Each structure stands twice: as C-alpha cells, then as structure tokens.
Amino acid sequence: MTELQGARALVTGGGSGIGRATCRALARRGVAVAVLDLEDDRAEEVATEVGGLALCADVTDVGALATAVEQAARRLGGLSILVANAGWSTMEGLAHWSPEQWDEILRINLTGVWNTIRAGIGHLLAGGGGAIVNTASISGTRPSAGETPYAAAKAGVVALTASAALEYGPTVRVNAVAPGMIRTGLTSVLLEGIEDIVGHYQRITPMARVGEPEDVADVIVFLCSEQARFITGQTLVVDGGMTLHGAGVDGLFDRFFRGQDRPGP
Numbered sequence: 135m136t137e138l139q140g141a142r143a144l145v146t147g148g149g150s151g152i153g154r155a156t157c158r159a160l161a162r163r164g165v166a167v168a169v170l171d172l173e174d175d176r177a178e179e180v181a182t183e184v185g186g187l188a189l190c191a192d193v194t195d196v197g198a199l200a201t202a203v204e205q206a207a208r209r210l211g212g213l214s215i216l217v218a219n220a221g222w223s224t225m226e227g228l229a230h231w232s233p234e235q236w237d238e239i240l241r242i243n244l245t246g247v248w249n250t251i252r253a254g255i256g257h258l259l260a261g262g263g264g265a266i267v268n269t270a271s272i273s274g275t276r277p278s279a280g281e282t283p284y285a286a287a288k289a290g291v292v293a294l295t296a297s298a299a300l301e302y303g304p305t306v307r308v309n310a311v312a313p314g315m316i317r318t319g320l321t322s323v324l325l326e327g328i329e330d331i332v333g334h335y336q337r338i339t340p341m342a343r344v345g346e347p348e349d350v351a352d353v354i355v356f357l358c359s360e361q362a363r364f365i366t367g368q369t370l371v372v373d374g375g376m377t378l379h380g381a382g383v384d385g386l387f388d389r390f391f392r393g394q395d396r397p398g399p
C-alpha cells in the first residue's frame with residue numbers, strides 16, 4: 135500500500151485502541167497523521183510516536199473540532215483521509231438510560247461522525263479527493279441487549295456512510311468498519327471483569343480469539359488505499375466471524391453429527 139505515501143490523515147479518537155493502531159498503521163505507510171483525541175496526553179503520546187500532530191478536541195464540540203481540523207489541514211498541507219473513529223458507551227437497560235445519557239451517546243457516536251466529516255470534507259474536495267472511514271460497530275448491524283443508544287447511533291453511522299458515499303463520489307470514497315469484540319480501553323472493563331468472557335468469545339468466534347486493534351486498523355488502511363478504489367458506501371464487519379451465528383439452522387451441522395465422527399476438512 136505504498137501509494138498512501140504522502141497522504142495526510144486526521145484520526146479522531148487517535149489516542150487509544152483502534153484509533154491509535156490506525157495512526158501507527160498509516161504512519162508506517164508514509165502518511166502524515168493528525169492524532170485528535172479528547173485526552174490531550176494520549177494524543178501527544180501517539181503523535182510523538184508516529185511523528186504526527188497532536189490535537190485535543192471533543193468531536194461533539196463543533197467549534198473546537200472545526201478549529202482542530204483547520205489546524206491539521208494547515209500544518210499537514212491539506213487533508214486526504216478522515217478516520218471518524220472516536221466513540222464510547224456503557225451498558226444499561228432501555229428504560230434506565232436518562233435522556234441526558236441517551237443524547238450523549240448519540241452525540242459522541244453518531245453526531246461526532248457527522249461533525250468530523252462536515253469539518254473535514256472541504257479539505258478533501260479541495261485537494262482533489264480522498265477517503266473517509268467511519269468506525270461503526272457490530273452493535274449497529276447485529277445489536278445486543280443493553281446498548282440501545284449505542285446500537286442506534288452505530289446503525290446511524292452505517293446509514294450516514296452510505297448516504298455520504300452517494301453525495302461525494304466519485305471524488306471521495308466513504309466507508310465504515312464494524313468491529314466485533316476488540317481488546318481496547320473501551321472493552322477492558324468487560325474482558326478483564328467478567329469471568330470466562332474471553333473463553334466465551336473464543337468459543338463463539340470462528341477465528342477463535344478476541345480481536346486486536348491492529349485487526350481493525352489494517353482494514354481501515356485498506357479502505358483508505360488504492361486497493362479499495364471501487365469500494366464506497368460499505369460497512370465492513372471485522373469480527374472474526376462472530377456475528378455469523380444466529381442463522382435459522384445455526385448449530386445443525388454439529389447436532390446432526392453428534393456422537394458420530396463429524397466430516398473433517
């Protein structure tokens with residue numbers, strides 16, 4: 135993917151997890167990276183590591199985000215890649231979320247993506263084109279209980295991605311990734327706090343493990359690259375096959391051959 139050499143990227147939520155891995159993966163391919171995060175020390179640390187620019191802003195704050203994006207474009211000499219990745223949630227029963235919490239989850243995970251694209255798209259168009267990758271989630275494509283605002287926001291990201299792709303093609307491609315269970319700051323409380331949860335995910339995931347941030351970052355880089363030149367408006371699920379379960383006859387193969395030698399490879 136050496137054709138990314140010379141590209142200029144802004145990554146939101148770049149200070150940790152999937153965003154940090156994306157900053158590293160882009161920088162390794164010669165991309166100049168602006169690392170934007172709510173936490174300035176995280177942004178600084180990653181920017182120092184990848185030789186990029188640290189920006190501290192909240193993606194829900196339209197004014198601060200616009201200022202940061204302008205700064206990125208000025209310092210990097212334009213922008214050709216936007217990775218709208220910042221996100222966060224917790225879990226709660228549908229009727230127990232307060233209206234304030236509901237709004238906050240929507241604002242960070244959905245409106246924050248819109249804010250990022252709105253602030254950055256002019257620079258991509260002015261530079262002759264580029265690529266946008268948004269971080270959705272399997273919660274937006276195959277939601278679970280306890281995550282209504284997050285699931286709704288991430289489903290919104292899937293739809294926003296397709297709609298934006300229609301508006302900005304052929305100049306700018308717009309895609310999304312939908313990660314499964316990835317080991318990051320967001321999920322550490324679950325993966326480290328719930329007994330045998332890692333074993334559970336290993337058992338239900340065809341790739342037999344929890345994902346690492348790099349598993350998603352490499353797909354984001356692919357979607358930014360020339361190799362993905364005919365892909366736009368898509369949401370690529372990166373979950374090791376975890377959400378393949380749940381088909382009408384799921385498990386039938388195993389049950390059919392129970393007690394017998396199951397046909398091997």
Ligand SMILES: NC(=O)c1ccc[n+]([C@@H]2O[C@H](COP(=O)([O-])OP(=O)(O)OC[C@H]3O[C@@H](n4cnc5c(N)ncnc54)[C@H](O)[C@@H]3O)[C@@H](O)[C@H]2O)c1
Nearest residue numbers: 147150151152172192193220221271313315316318319320
């Ligand atoms: N980890 C998973 O299993 C998983 C699965 C599906 C989707 N995702 C999505 O991946 C994205 C990245 O999350 P992660 O898992 O790497 O988590 P993470 O907590 O490791 O990293 C998220 C980063 O975003 C920053 N951030 C949060 N709110 C922000 C805001 N309002 N403005 C600017 N920065 C903000 C945080 O400070 C943090 O550095 C999120 O959109 C998340 O919803 C993660």
